[in-house]
Amino acid sequence: MKIAVLAVQGAFVEHERMLGQLGIESFEIRQKNDLRQDFDGLILPGGESTVMGKLVRELGLFEPLKEKIAGGLPVLGTCAGLILLAEKLSNDANVYFGTLPVTVKRNAYGRQLGSFYTNAEVRGIGEIPMAFIRAPYIESVGSGAEVIAEVDGNIVGVRYGRQIGVSFHPEVTDSLRLHRYFVELAAAG
Amino acid sequence: MDNERYELNKELAQMLKGGVIMDVTTPEQARVAQEAGACAVMALERIPADIRAAGGVSRMSDPGMIKGIQEAVSIPVMAKCRIGHFAEAQILEAIEIDYIDESEVLSPADDVYHIDKTKFKVPFVCGAKDLGEALRRISEGASMIRTKGEPGTGDIVQAVRHMRKMNQEIARLTSMREDELYDAAKQLQVPYDLVKYVHEKGRLPVVNFAAGGVATPADAALMMQLGAEGVFVGSGIFRSGDPKKRAAAIVKAVTNYKDAKILAELSENLGEAMVGINEQEIQLLMAERGK
Numbered sequence: 272m273k274i275a276v277l278a279v280q281g282a283f284v285e286h287e288r289m290l291g292q293l294g295i296e297s298f299e300i301r302q303k304n305d306l307r308q309d310f311d312g313l314i315l316p317g318g319e320s321t322v323m324g325k326l327v328r329e330l331g332l333f334e335p336l337k338e339k340i341a342g343g344l345p346v347l348g349t350c351a352g353l354i355l356l357a358e359k360l361s362n363d364a365n366v367y368f369g370t371l372p373v374t375v376k377r378n379a380y381g382r383q384l385g386s387f388y389t390n391a392e393v394r395g396i397g398e399i400p401m402a403f404i405r406a407p408y409i410e411s412v413g414s415g416a417e418v419i420a421e422v423d424g425n426i427v428g429v430r431y432g433r434q435i436g437v438s439f440h441p442e443v444t445d446s447l448r449l450h451r452y453f454v455e456l457a458a459a460g
Numbered sequence: 461m462d463n464e465r466y467e468l469n470k471e472l473a474q475m476l477k478g479g480v481i482m483d484v485t486t487p488e489q490a491r492v493a494q495e496a497g498a499c500a501v502m503a504l505e506r507i508p509a510d511i512r513a514a515g516g517v518s519r520m521s522d523p524g525m526i527k528g529i530q531e532a533v534s535i536p537v538m539a540k541c542r543i544g545h546f547a548e549a550q551i552l553e554a555i556e557i558d559y560i561d562e563s564e565v566l567s568p569a570d571d572v573y574h575i576d577k578t579k580f581k582v583p584f585v586c587g588a589k590d591l592g593e594a595l596r597r598i599s600e601g602a603s604m605i606r607t608k609g610e611p612g613t614g615d616i617v618q619a620v621r622h623m624r625k626m627n628q629e630i631a632r633l634t635s636m637r638e639d640e641l642y643d644a645a646k647q648l649q650v651p652y653d654l655v656k657y658v659h660e661k662g663r664l665p666v667v668n669f670a671a672g673g674v675a676t677p678a679d680a681a682l683m684m685q686l687g688a689e690g691v692f693v694g695s696g697i698f699r700s701g702d703p704k705k706r707a708a709a710i711v712k713a714v715t716n717y718k719d720a721k722i723l724a725e726l727s728e729n730l731g732e733a734m735v736g737i738n739e740q741e742i743q744l745l746m747a748e749r750g751k
Contacts, residue, residue, distance in 0.1 A: 279715045280478040280499060282471075301716055317475050319499040319535055326497060326715055329708075350475075363534065377534060383558040384581055386468045404472050405536065405558070443471045 272458055275300050275310040277336075279326040281318015281351060285442035289450045290314075303331040312345040312457030315352025317404070317440050320377070323351055324367045333367075340370045345433040345457040347449075350406055353436035361410055371434050372413030379408040379425070379438075393428055393437075394419040399446045401427070401439035408438045433457075466603060469583030472536070472558070473604035473667040476500055476690055480680070480711050481669070483507050483694040487532035493697070496707035500536040500559070502692070503529040508565050508612030509695035509734065512744065517567045520548040523555050530555070538585070543750040544570020546579075553582045559604070560584045562597075564749035565611045565694075574750060577601030587671065589622040589747050591629035591658070595650035596751075598666055605664060607688070608747040609672015612695050614736030616673045616682065618747055623670060623686045634662045672747070675700070675733050677713030677726045684717035701731030 274290055276283045278299035290297040297314075300306065313336070315323075327333050340346050340356075348356045348371075356371040363377050380386065386404045393399055394417070401422070409426035412418060420428030420437065428437040433456060441449040479499025484490040490501050505521040506514065520541045530537045536558035541548035543562055548569070552560050562575055564587050577584040578601035587608035588594035594605045607626070609619030633644060633655060641659055645652040657665050670683035671692035680691045691714055697707045709726040716722040 278478070282474045282477060284477070285474065302719065302722065318477075319475070319479060321494060321535060322479055322497045322499050322711065325495075326712065329712065330715070382530075382556045383469070383472055383536065383583060384553075384556050386472065388464055388468065402468065402471060404468060404475055440471065443474065 272296065272454070273298065273308070273310045274312045274314060274454070274457065275305075276314045277316060277323065277327070277352075279330065279332075280322045281316045282440070282442060283314075283316045283318075286314045286316050286450075289442055289447055290454070292447055293450060293454055295454055300332065301330070303335070306332070306335050312347070312453065313340070314453075315346065315348040315355050316442065317350035317352065320351040320354035320367070321365070324355060324365060327355070327367065337368050337370065340368055340434065343433055345453065346435070347453040348434070348436045349440055349442060350404065350438060353409075353438055354407055356434060356436050358413065371429065371431050371436050372416050373429055373436065374410045375407045375438075376410050377407050378405055380406055389422055391420055391422050391427070393449065396448050396452050399441065399448050400444040401441070402443050403427075403439050406438045409436075465581055466601070469603035470666050472583060473585070476536070477667055478714060479690045480707075480714055481538065481690070481692045482697055482707060483692075484529060484698070487528045489698055490529045490532045492704055493707060494533045494535050496704055497711035498535060498707065499690070500538055501529065501533060502538045502540065502561065502694070504540055507695045507698060508746075509614075509699050510612075511565060512612040512737075519566060520545070520551065523551060526552075526557065527555060540566055541575075542566040542569040544568060544573050544575060546575045549575050549580060553580055557582055562586050562602075564608055564746045568749050574600050585669075587747070587750070588626070589618075590625045591633075592648040592650055593751055594626060594664060594668070595648060595654045595658070598664070599651050599654060602666065604667050604669070606669040606671040606692055609670070609674070610739065610742065611672045611746050613673050613739075613742065614675040614696060614699075614734040615738055616675070616679045617739055619670050619672045619674065619683060620686065622747070623683060623688060626668070627687055630658055630662060630664070633659045674710070675736065676730070677709045677723055680710045680713045681717040681723050684714055690714065696734050699734035701733075706730050706733075
């Protein structure tokens with residue numbers, strides 16, 4: 272079992288530490304050559320989606336990763352990672368991988384003063400701590416996408432096949448449960 | 461500021477890691493920076509090189525100008541206030557800035573006290589040239605640190621010196637016996653708890669960026685290899701021949717800072733770099749402001 276973590280910008284080290292604590296091997300994807308090895312799952316971390324989206328394209332990672340995700344590679348996108356997966360952004364013309372049938376609103380809670388923590392239920396996992404940092408939320412979901420988490424009436428987590436997108440950061444909390452859930456999904460192949 | 465807020469503020473800095481924060485003076489420059497891949501912009505009226513050239517007292521930027529930049533981009537917007545000028549910081553908080561830089565680039569407003577940053581909800585980044593300064597700023601509530609370097613010079617030597625110094629002091633703390641940490645705290649003039657944290661973890665409790673003198677992709681890669689978690693570029697971009705290209709190249713250099721082949725490609729045909737000033741030619745050492 273090996274999980275790749277997109278490491279072009281953002282909080283990728285935090286995800287690697289979480290995986291390490293679960294005893295799961297991980298490696299970083301920074302350029303095309305990094306895609307030569309096989310992996311069982313992919314994490315798209317938090318960071319700035321504009322930066323990550325641009326670098327993914329310009330470093331030649333876009334097509335191969337999109338192909339893998341569309342082909343059923345298990346993927347977990349957190350915050351900016353969710354934005355990279357979304358089929359549509361309601362307040363931004365950009366679309367990146369577009370493999371997850373959801374409409375996402377960027378910076379939906381406003382600027383840094385709107386950032387917050389909460390605890391909420393994730394379907395199939397239970398209640399976990401969540402950090403929302405200049406976070407997006409999901410405005411609507413398309414057919415086949417299952418809402419797995421809501422906070423204050425807004426959708427903050429969704430699963431579609433083997434893709435999981437959440438608008439919060441599990442990787443800066445001390446709960447490993449979402450990562451464990453993802454690793455089990457990846458292990459199920 | 462409650463502890464939760466402080467944690468959230470430190471975590472915002474974590475999201476900026478591996479990225480480049482660029483100085484911009486207009487909404488147009490802010491858009492260029494965002495398109496080039498900046499992970500945040502620093503809104504200011506004059507870039508450090510111009511502040512240096514103009515002389516005189518340098519203050520917080522016009523909030524109207526900062527708001528224009530906030531409207532122009534979707535990435536986080538930072539702005540500078542003078543060291544110790546808590547009223548300027550209050551104003552920046554009122555316009556919901558994402559990060560305040562209590563900066564030695566501006567003229568200090570207080571030659572003894574820094575801002576008590578624990579009184580604010582918005583996060584602060586502060587400059588440091590050694591571990592003592594970094595931990596003092598953190599104990600005052602800074603949730604991100606950057607090297608001071610020497611702003612507006614295009615000369616990397618001071619940023620290198622500051623980063624190496626911090627790393628050496630961190631390494632020294634980690635190798636100490638526990639009973640030696642009390643004296644280390646005394647020597648560094650910082651709280652014992654922070655010394656203990658560094659001793660145990662081998663790193664600062666907040667994200668640490670490089671700043672002050674970065675002008676080329678190679679400069680950025682150098683700082684990343686020395687342990688910076690990201691890079692601020694001030695005058696280096698919009699003072700160069702081809703800002704768009706140079707900005708994009710520095711962004712990519714930070715992502716692939718260990719790959720010399722990629723760095724070589726990125727460094728080709730960037731046009732003229734900013735004209736630098738050597739350390740010996742500087743009249744004013746901004747890094748000496750605010751210890």
